[in-house]
Amino acid sequence: MQISTKEVISLIGLTSVIFLIAPLFLILYVLSYNRRKKQHRDDTILMQKNFETELLKTQMEVQEQTLKTVAYDLHDNIGQLLSLTTITLSSVDVTDTQNTAEKLALVEDLTLRSIKEVKALSRLLHGEEIVSRGLASAIDFELEWLRRSDKFEVVFNYDHDLTQLDNAKETILFRLFQEIINNIIQHARATAIHINLNQANGSCILEITDNGTGFNVDEALSRKSGMGLHNMVKRSAMINGTANIRSTPGKGSTITIQIPNL
């Protein structure tokens, strides 16, 4: 079958049209892919902003918690010591030399204890510095106040060669620890708190166990307020970690937070 010149020319024309359409679609594809890239970039920026906002919130919460501790300590501890000092001083009878010497010795002791307490408070007020000294020492420092209340048997075990996380992660993890301890103090009616901070499979693992009343995890999570459990899960996820909450009513609870080192 012979193909006419006209047909060949038409074929060339048609091929050229197809060859024009192909780049058009290619350009559209590149532009659409680029739009997705922009969307991805915007999402990343938004996530970064959210992270920074949440970090700032966390830092403020740490400070707030510190101030609360300071307030309690001023009221319950230093306040009491100073009141006792005032009472002792007002009861001094200068004619009774024997008694006065004893009372002055007591006042001196009370004043020294007050100075010690004020120094400890001063250290506590530098909340950010505490975190920067390392997570383990920050937790230990926070537990010091808890131990002094004598309401709980507190056990803290940690790896001494723990790899330090970056500052943001440590601040968030420290805040998570504070929230968990607060929950135990406020709701658990526990008498013992065990804390383990160690490292496994390139992750930092913080495990807090109490022997309190326990609670139904699913039910607590389904509630909107949820004892801050949602917040724990969200904040752990924000630093690429996980929060595992296990509890049985009447048998205490265990919360494990796992944060990858990198």
Added chain:
Amino acid sequence: MAYLSINTFTECVCFLAAFVFLRKDKSLAWKMFIPFLLLTCATELGGIYMRHHLRVNNYPIYNIYLLFECGFTSLFFYYLYRPYHYPVKWLITWYAAFLALYLGELIHTNFSGFVSVTASVMSVVFVLASLYYYYLKLKDERFEPLLYSASFWWVSGALFFYFGSTACNNFLDYLAKYESITYNNSIRYIIFNVLDIIMYTFWSYAFICRYRQRK
């Protein structure tokens, strides 16, 4: 009136756009478009002059122009690839291969015809170069607003032109044989007009984008 055709008009408009928008550009590569497009216009007008007034074959002028077209376009692609650490040896290799093919074909045709095979090979290489540019852009994790990217629109114009002309280039001899008498109404004429309009419009827009980037 023979000098005023769609081809010459679009080329002149693009040259004017280059002159207006690129004359103060800091990049030499972009600035080089002004002499290159001036040369393109001169070639086109020279071709018409040879054909209509001297009544001689205008292939030689296009053969010479092809050297500049390949030299400049290849260099510009290299300039676009440079941020991605593209090795210069590939540009030199391509220049060497092109020259060998060009001279081989000229000798083969006894310097009496257009180097259509070389032009076809060059078109294919430029199509691949355009696709490679897209590939680099897709692979690049950094976002760049392509709608306002001068280099993107320049490459797109080049891709349209070189890809769209592939069919015509491959059948150039055939079309020249059967359409020489009625060139002004031929399929080749229509296709190249369309391709010229697309490419020079894209390039003019690219120059505007470049001007806006500079501002």
